[in-house]
Amino acid sequence: MNALMAVTVGFLYASSVYLMLRRSLFKLIIGLVLLSHGANLLIFTAGGLRRAQPPVLPPNQTTFEIPAADPLPQALILTAIVIGFGVLAFALVLFSRAYQVTHSDDTDEFWKPEI
Amino acid sequence: MAEIATAILMVIGGAFMLLAGIGIFRMPDLFMRMQAATKAATLGIGCMLLAVAIHFQDVSVATRALLVTAFVFMTAPVAAHVIARAAYSVGVPLWEGTLRDELGEKQRGGEGKGKESAGGGSAYGGSSLRSDGDGQ
């Protein structure tokens, strides 16, 4: 089953890269969101997949009867998701402020040469 | 006994959920899609959660299942309503087979304008959302 997840991750990365290479600011930020999805799923998959065995111990038990999913990648992803949200929120506002300044989505109108 | 009940409820629930999908896929205008989708799905979820409650035979699970059910039944119609209201207000068209639009008639009467087509009256005069959310 790893192949499917791996391909999905790759696909997310590819589409995010493609989007970020567009001239549109909006697509750029969509690309950023997909990129974070890709990264999260990457950690999730790389850490090893296990179906339907959440790392929550049953009451009064200190071990799992059936091996459960690795909790650490989950914790990492959770952190990454939340951080990503904070960053995304800020980036969104930043981009919208940029729109207000330029009234254009075309980044080529927005940037100017830096020399 | 509980197993059979669970199984039946699940199949029914699944069937309604499928129905919701078909409905939203097939119905000719937004409002009828909503009609089909919201209710069938809500009912389907109700069945599913009932199945959960029966299957696990655990108070806390059952409580939560019921809570979710209640919640869904509470919110689904409101969600449908707010979207329908918004969609109507921006002029999402009604199906051509629509018999009569009493809301539109009233508004046109109030504004003294004579628009003919059903659903053509937008409460706020906005028509940009007719074909797509934010234009091209």
Added chain:
Amino acid sequence: MPSLILRTTTRFMMPLLLLFSLFLLWRGHNEPGGGFVGGLVGASAFILYTLSFSVQATRDALAFDSRSLIGVGLMLALTAGIMPLTQGQPFLAHRNFWVKLELPGFGQLDLGTPLMFDIGVYLVVFGVALTIVLTLTEE
């Protein structure tokens, strides 16, 4: 003006959502949930309120600034981390800060600095989500 139907429903759902968010926070240590999820659900309640009424209504309803929630939350989490330091333990060493309580209706309780930490997280997340949405909606 948002729909009356929405407004009425929201008024009913608010306490429900807040209760649920506290529930998630409370049992997060043992079941899925925790400060993040709880805080987000809690904020959702007020976000829903904002969407159904207005930003001003939410500010009035809150009666305090959402920013101060962030500050308080941070301080709380920090305090939870610092408390072990006072006993020569490492930062965030929750291990020796557990109290077992028997409470009727709640069963046996494991109370400790992790919960305090989680409450801090809850408040921060709550405040952050609210601040962001309220500010944006005001625009």
Added chain:
Amino acid sequence: MIMFLWNLLLAIIWAIAVGSLTLPSLMAGLVLGYLSLFFCRRVLGESNYFGKVPQVLRFIIFYIRQVILSNLRVAYDIVTPTHYMRPGVVAVPLDAKTDMEITLFANLMTLTPGTLSLDLSEDRTILYVHTMYIDNNDFVLTRRLIKEGLERRVLEVLR
């Protein structure tokens, strides 16, 4: 309302007395408490609580039946190739006055397939309902069916 709280308190006392604060014991407490309250109704003074409970139960049964029936009708329409519906937007003048009444009515109506509350007039007297099956193109009848069927019952329960 006071009665309901009484009932709830009795249920909790029951559950504690039984020694298990669980859902079944609470339910049992609720039913037993209702019964005891019912027998004391003269002592405690008149209340419509005891009339309300059967009313609510009756309403729930009615509503579930309604939901299932209309769901089936819509389902049939969805899965068959031809569209049988005769939709339209019906203006329903409201007897419901309070926020609660209007909301409950509108929501319950929306939950039954075939009707969808579209908008409320600004003076809160008319609810516009999108209806899928306006039989015989008869708007008056449809209006009446909605009012007599659902609204009446909702108001009965609430008032």
Added chain:
Amino acid sequence: MSLLGLVQQSFQGTVSMDLLTAVVAAFVAAAIVPILYPLLRQATGWFLGLATLGLFGYFARFLGSLPPGGITASREWIPSLGFRFSFLLDGLSLLFALLITGIGALILIYAGGYLGGHKGLGRLYVLLLVFMGSMVGLVLADNLFTMFVFWELTSVSSYLLIGFDHERAEARAAALKALLVTGGGGLAMMAGVLLLGQMGIEAGLAPEVCFEVSQLNTVGPAIKENAFYLPILLLILAGAFTKSAQFPFHFWLPAAMEAPTPISAYLHSATMVKAGVYLLARLSPILAGTVEWLWIVSSVGAITMFWGAFISVRKTDLKQILAYSTVSALGLLMLLLGLGSPAAIAAAVTFVLVHALYKGALFMVAGIIDHEVGTRNIQRLGGLARVMPVTAVAAGLAAASMAAVPPLFGFIGKELFYESTLHGPARVLVTTVAFLTSMLFVAIAIMTGVRPFLGAMTDDTRRAHNAPMSLWLGPATLAGLSLVLGLAPFLLDQPLLAIAHQNVLGDVIDAEHFESLHLALWHGWNFTLALSGFTLVAGCVVYLQRDIFRALPPHFGRWTTDGFYDMVLAGMNSVAKVQTSVLQSGYLRYYLLMIYLTATGLVGYTAATRTNLTLKWDWSDIRFYEWGLCVLIMLGSLFSAYSRSRLTSIAGLGVVGYCVALLFVFYGAPDLAMTQILIETLSVILFVFVFYHLPPSKKLSGPFTRLRDIVVAIAIGGIATILVLQAEQVKYFTPISQFFVENSVPKAHGRNIVNVILVDFRGLDTMGEITVLAVAAVGVYALLKLRPQGGKA
């Protein structure tokens, strides 16, 4: 040991305070000038001059009493790099130290007169003193890095001094030119010195002392045999040649005449430009005596010598003439050092002194003329002897010394010069060049030191006044010394020059055949004398026919490295512009493209070449709903990519998010799923609110760009896929999460291990995370509420 202790320790060490004080003295003086100047004003120059004379006296004390091996002083500095503050006062350094402090004293006085009332005079004193201190340090340093530090300090102070008239663009350009040329050479020299130290260690020196000249002297032969000898030599020569304005690096020196004359006189004739010469002299025992040394140093010197003199005659500006003649004189010194024979070194040591005396005087005279007349054009000068008789006498004496007229000191120098060329390699050629140069020197001497004072007065000179004593004291003293030393060379030959001579030669010459330097005016009737005489006559002829030189095409001689310098500068500027406009195009997507390409290249290439990927594509055991979800994720992302409507894209994103959440559910991550669902919803809300007032987006890029981007995207996606597969399959160790599972309940009192990790096992992460969130909220708030109001920053 505490840090403070280490600092304290670096103060200690074996110190001979006197020598160190001498090094530091000028810097201290510089530091107090800002306090002194407002108090003393006009008298500052005299005060500082006299103070410097004290320093001169300190050094003069050692005349004749210098112990063999000199006086040393040292202090630890950076032992870990082999740096020490170590100083050595031997004959060579004494010679230079006396020149620096002696002429320095005169210049300080002169400057007070020359720039009296100038608003920048205070700064000039500071810089001159800093320069003097650096120069003293340079010539006294025994450690090559200590020397290098002072070397660079002289470059810096020279930069600031040349740019003294900083509001003039020419002055700034000249200062920059000098700095870049000497600085560049300095850098090369640094590398050379480093290598030299390294070779010293290889030759057996301890690392702590590998940069001590006195130590390196002992391993000279080994270094000369080292494979790195030539690179070292070239690198060090680069430093010396640039500093001493050797062809082809000479061009900065004439340009540096933009500086006021006191500066030109001090830095660019008497002292700083001789640093290169000093360096080569100092390193001669280590590096000299090889064929490479002989040919490189002497031929560069010879070319410079002739070329400088030749250009000099063509000039009409007094300072330009003197500058080019200085270039020439420096070439002469290089030539002598290159030849390296005891005679040549004797000539070199003597000529250093000769040149400093007469050229310093002539420069100061030029300054007086400029100051009193207002022009430096020799064609507009004449008859000044009537106005300023003392100056005229001084100029005449200096010119005579330059022209090597007996009995002036210059004559002795010239004799020794011919002596060494006549007995060196390629003697006909070298002597011919030497003769031609000397002949031109005669002409230059007449042009600068005689001609302006004789003949009829011109319109310009008629308005001239006599110079005050502060101005003429300097040239008069120096010129007087030229005469005194010519008549009584014994005053300095044994006490100073002979020791210096020996220091330069070091162990190269075996002691048995070594003759100590002995100066005399009269060497009897010999060929050298005849040559000298002939030189004088020929020089006069050249002077009379000087218009022939000037008639040569004007651009002749401008086709030099000066033009090359400009070309390099311009070239560098345009390369920089092109590079920047290509790399720093301003377009974010190009930046991203570059980053992605780099990532593809580095990771892809490395993975392809350095590891055997054993990728097992496991397509088995995939549930249908997993298929469904993954396909939906892909379709959803495609959809949000391709949808032209923004809100539709956002809805598509929502689908991807919910599907990812479902995946989390399926793979046993309820906490993740819940968080993902909540965050996704919140994000959608934010998106909707933010993109509420946006203009529509257009299709903006062409098919080629799209294709290119697709290729890059697929490459990145492919790499991600492969890495995930690999990481999923290769599990070398038991993950640490096993610990969390085992300890979650007993030690951390929680059954939800993910949450326990978040608040307990890895609580610090969470602490950081909520901080990020808090900052994000502050950021959103600030960004939306704080709007710019005008251009405040």
Added chain:
Amino acid sequence: MTFLASTLVGNTLVASAATVALGMAGIGFSLAFIRLVRGPSLPDRVVSLDLLGTLSVGIIAAYDIMTDQPILLDAATVMALVAFLGTVAFAHYVERKGQDG
């Protein structure tokens, strides 16, 4: 068909029913997605997103039963809670957009 078989390994009645339910819900989910893609209006898409959320609740419930993991139900609860919020936000947007013209 292997995947179907593999999910039926538990071969209880409930598991089979769950698989069937999951399948049906999945198809419904996909149809809703198609509507999301097709639009044509923004409200259409909002409705389908809302439906996707609602169906997710059902899917999670079915998956819970199939795998006997009640813990995962919490995700469903949260989903039910917030899908509504998203829909309201969209509706809010649609209306304001209309007002702004």
Added chain:
Amino acid sequence: MNLLLVLPLLIPLASAAISILFWNSIRSQRWLAVLSMAALFVASLRLLDEVWSGDQILVTQMGGWPAPYGITLIADLFSSIMVVLATLMGLTVTFYSLFSIDKQREAFGYYPLMHVLIMGVCGAFLTGDLFNLYVWFEVMLMASFVLIALGGEKEQLRGAIKYVTINLVSSAFFLAAVGVLYGVTGTLNMADLAEKCNSEQVDPGLITSISMIFLIAFGTKAAIFPLFFWLPASYHTPPVAVSAIFAGLLTKVGVYALIRVFTLIFTQEPEYTHGLILVLAGITMLTGVLGATAQYEFRRILSFHIISQIGYMLLGLGLFGLAESTEVKLLGLAASIFYIIHHMVVKTNLFLISGVVYRLQGTYELKPLGGLYQSCPWLSVMFLIPAFSLAGMPPLSGFFAKLSLIKASLQAEEYAIVFVALLVGLLTLFSMTKIWAEAFWKAVPEQPNPRSKRKSTRVIRKSTENTYRMLLIPISVLAAITVAIGFFAQPVMEASLRAAEQLANPEFYIRTVQGELS
């Protein structure tokens, strides 16, 4: 000694939280900012002293969980030096900010953001856990995002978008790399990773491939070629105090991370990885300095120089991997550390000076600037010191930094890089003199830029004179440090060497983390 390791995180976080609580009282925020930064600086000095005098590596396990499992905070000499520098920059820039940041920005969270920025930087320096490092990177970045955009001026927004986007991409790379590495090794603790990645059973090629992702991620943060674009695009846009703290700290965190992981973890195939780093360092030096040559704006010149200097800092790391003898390895690393120390002080100071220049003449463009040498002699001297130090002029700090790098390169027989380093040094000198000549030496141009506010500031008025003097205090302090590092280079060099020694012998680090030594 737990406390010393944690204080660099606690003090700023508490200050930030309190500042947020006292949002409306700018006065108290200002006081708190200075006091907290000063306290932080003192605490970090204590930390350094502890590490130095005990000749030890300080370590504490967060939450008391044993080493590879919990998060380790660890301070070796390199870390503690970096923390001291970071807090010193924090202190000076905060002091500078008191007199230069406008009321508006102060009212919108400038000080709490500053605290958080410092906290993120300190966290990154002190953590011994790879994912925790990611978190601190994000903390630092988030604060920097806000700081760079705070004020919302057009130019700022332009720069900020590039800055934010590229940094987010690099964070995503970092995150992915951590995920993959965890998948392969099952651990996050850096000491544990060091041990596991270098054990026999692990395929070194695979680890090297993963290390390339880290190189991209950290390289972007450190602004190496060809990943540096965000830096010149953004550093000149925010208020100068922000530019200054960014210039001093942010890229150095990237460099720190590169040095850390490529000495501790990724040492499997040094001739490949470190060779690559060396090549990149060379190109970075060249492109950066050429970029500066093309600029005529004060802060842009400085920004491009950051890039070129990053090349120098990585040069030593490259040599560490390539050199054969231990001595040269150590010298290379030590030189890099020395360079970082020097650079942080000098570059921050130059930015601060550019701010004073802006305040006096209302522009950062060199063309309309002029006359400062006449009007502000003290400022001129204060500029010359860091400028010549940056160019590597002795006896200032930059000289020894550059010199030890070149020495190490020569000993490692990497002559090409020696040439590049020398050439870049010369070009740096060129750039610095360009600023000097244009802004300080040149007379005020005849037709001043109409936009500049020169007329009002031509003569420094009494009211601003005090501000001017206050701004010169941190500048003079930093300049004094620059000179002091030059004159007392020995302690700094010895510290760098000892830090390098610890880096080059990871066993000590690993065993300390594992608790065998404490």
